[in-house]
Amino acid sequence: MNKYTIDLANTCLGCKKPSCEKGCPVNTPIAEMIRLFLSGEIRTAGQMLFDNNPLSIICSLVCPHEKHCEGHCVLNKKKTAVSVGSIENYISDFYMHDTQFKKPEHNGHNIAIIGSGPAGIALAFILASKGYGITMYDSHDKIGGVLRQGIPDFRLNKNILDKLIEKLKQLGVIIRPNIMIGKNITIDDLFRDGFKAVFLSTGVWSPKKLGIKGESLGHVHFAIDYLKNPSVYDLGKKVVVLGAGNVAMDVARTAVRNGVKEVVIMYRKGEENIPAEKHEVDCAKIDGVKFDFYKEPLEFNDKGIFYQTTDGTDEKGFIETDSIFISISQNPNDIIVKNNKDISVDEKGLLSTDENGMTSRVGVFASGDVVTGARTVVEAVAFSKKVAVSIEEYIDNL
Numbered sequence: 001m002n003k004y005t006i007d008l009a010n011t012c013l014g015c016k017k018p019s020c021e022k023g024c025p026v027n028t029p030i031a032e033m034i035r036l037f038l039s040g041e042i043r044t045a046g047q048m049l050f051d052n053n054p055l056s057i058i059c060s061l062v063c064p065h066e067k068h069c070e071g072h073c074v075l076n077k078k079k080t081a082v083s084v085g086s087i088e089n090y091i092s093d094f095y096m097h098d099t100q101f102k103k104p105e106h107n108g109h110n111i112a113i114i115g116s117g118p119a120g121i122a123l124a125f126i127l128a129s130k131g132y133g134i135t136m137y138d139s140h141d142k143i144g145g146v147l148r149q150g151i152p153d154f155r156l157n158k159n160i161l162d163k164l165i166e167k168l169k170q171l172g173v174i175i176r177p178n179i180m181i182g183k184n185i186t187i188d189d190l191f192r193d194g195f196k197a198v199f200l201s202t203g204v205w206s207p208k209k210l211g212i213k214g215e216s217l218g219h220v221h222f223a224i225d226y227l228k229n230p231s232v233y234d235l236g237k238k239v240v241v242l243g244a245g246n247v248a249m250d251v252a253r254t255a256v257r258n259g260v261k262e263v264v265i266m267y268r269k270g271e272e273n274i275p276a277e278k279h280e281v282d283c284a285k286i287d288g289v290k291f292d293f294y295k296e297p298l299e300f301n302d303k304g305i306f307y308q309t310t311d312g313t314d315e316k317g318f319i320e321t322d323s324i325f326i327s328i329s330q331n332p333n334d335i336i337v338k339n340n341k342d343i344s345v346d347e348k349g350l351l352s353t354d355e356n357g358m359t360s361r362v363g364v365f366a367s368g369d370v371v372t373g374a375r376t377v378v379e380a381v382a383f384s385k386k387v388a389v390s391i392e393e394y395i396d397n398l
């Protein structure tokens with residue numbers, strides 16, 4: 001047993017009305033988790049966490065805890081919030097290694113899940129545990145969505161995802177990798193082949209572009225593309241990252257770890273406006289990433305970036321760099337919407353659903369980033385939990 005984790009758990013006051021739980025989008029039963037853990041009932045604690053959030057092990061590592069549970073801890077008044085994430089991680093890691101799942105009896109209903117990121121995995125766990133036959137499709141070779149193709153290894157060890165695959169398979173989930181659903185295999189095909197409901201959890205994978213000259217050059221890359229496989233890029237000695245969200249921090253820190261000597265984040269606003277979480281920015285600074293504020297790009301050439309200042313001085317200048325990353329958010333790709341009828345989207349291309357996650361097409365549900373726009377893992381899980389209930393109701397009424 002890890003003494004450090006026990007010490008952390010012992011800092012919890014065991015509040016009668018734990019504000020940490022209210023701050024969590026999936027209302028993790030934190031006080032009970034800590035009580036069970038300290039009284040030697042780690043298996044019960046692990047089961048409880050998994051039942052509430054099948055991605056507890058992931059959320060324990062990548063959630064913005066300072067915004068949710070830890071940010072709501074009463075001990076913040078003394079600047080010593082309980083380290084909820086570390087305790088949850090210890091318990092959920094134990095549970096995932098200790099527990100063997102069993103395939104339940106098939107209830108006669110099959111559901112197709114398109115997209116194997118957090119929204120899809122959460123739904124697969126919830127409904128497979130109840131006996132639904134689940135087939136999960138993904139355009140990538142391995143499941144996980146952003147967890148696999150976006151969040152760098154130094155923040156999320158991919159062995160954890162392999163553990164999740166093992167557990168999904170134990171529950172009978174069928175995984176069909178390397179297939180882009182939408183054009184070749186359509187939603188009509190899925191209904192024809194007996195799926196009672198289709199769940200779209202396809203995320204946001206189409207990088208927004210700046211629309212300026214030079215954006216197609218060989219040393220200009222989109223952040224989300226780079227993170228899929230950083231080792232294939234030859235970036236040179238200096239890199240400038242345009243944008244200052246969490247993805248920009250991940251790109252910058254990954255470039256540092258891949259040997260780039262100078263990594264600069266260029267941002268059109270000031271430090272106080274940085275959209276990334278504070279701890280992500282702090283980590284980037286510790287890793288040696290530099291920041292350059294109040295500049296926006298005008299044009300790229302082979303040697304670097306023409307920019308102008310945005311602090312009111314309206315100066316123009318040029319920054320030399322070997323490579324450039326554009327990190328200004330992503331939109332959904334439209335392969336499903338374009339090639340399948342009756343699926344409505346909003347002006348950003350995000351899927352429109354009712355409050356229960358049903359799209360404009362009967363029997364087709366959706367959750368995660370493809371509905372909400374880029375958010376977080378725990379928010380995708382919270383949404384999928386709600387949609388799981390409405391898919392069950394829908395199938396019951398067929």
Ligand SMILES: Cc1cc2nc3c(=O)[nH]c(=O)nc-3n(C[C@H](O)[C@H](O)[C@H](O)COP(=O)(O)OP(=O)(O)OC[C@H]3O[C@@H](n4cnc5c(N)ncnc54)[C@H](O)[C@@H]3O)c2cc1C
Pocket residue numbers: 062063064114115116117118119120137138139140144145146147150151179180181182201202203204205224227246247250335336367368369370374375376377378380
């Ligand atoms: C670099 C990066 C770092 C992040 N870091 C954090 C973090 O630290 N903490 C946090 O909480 N959140 C983080 N996020 C946000 C979080 O990862 C997302 O909110 C979450 O992954 C959304 O889950 P999802 O299931 O909706 O979509 P995704 O994770 O995007 O998964 C969608 C999957 O669908 C597949 N797909 C798409 N179209 C099709 C199709 N037509 N057919 C078949 N498959 C398809 C894609 O290949 C992908 O595997 C980060 C995001 C990025 C980009």
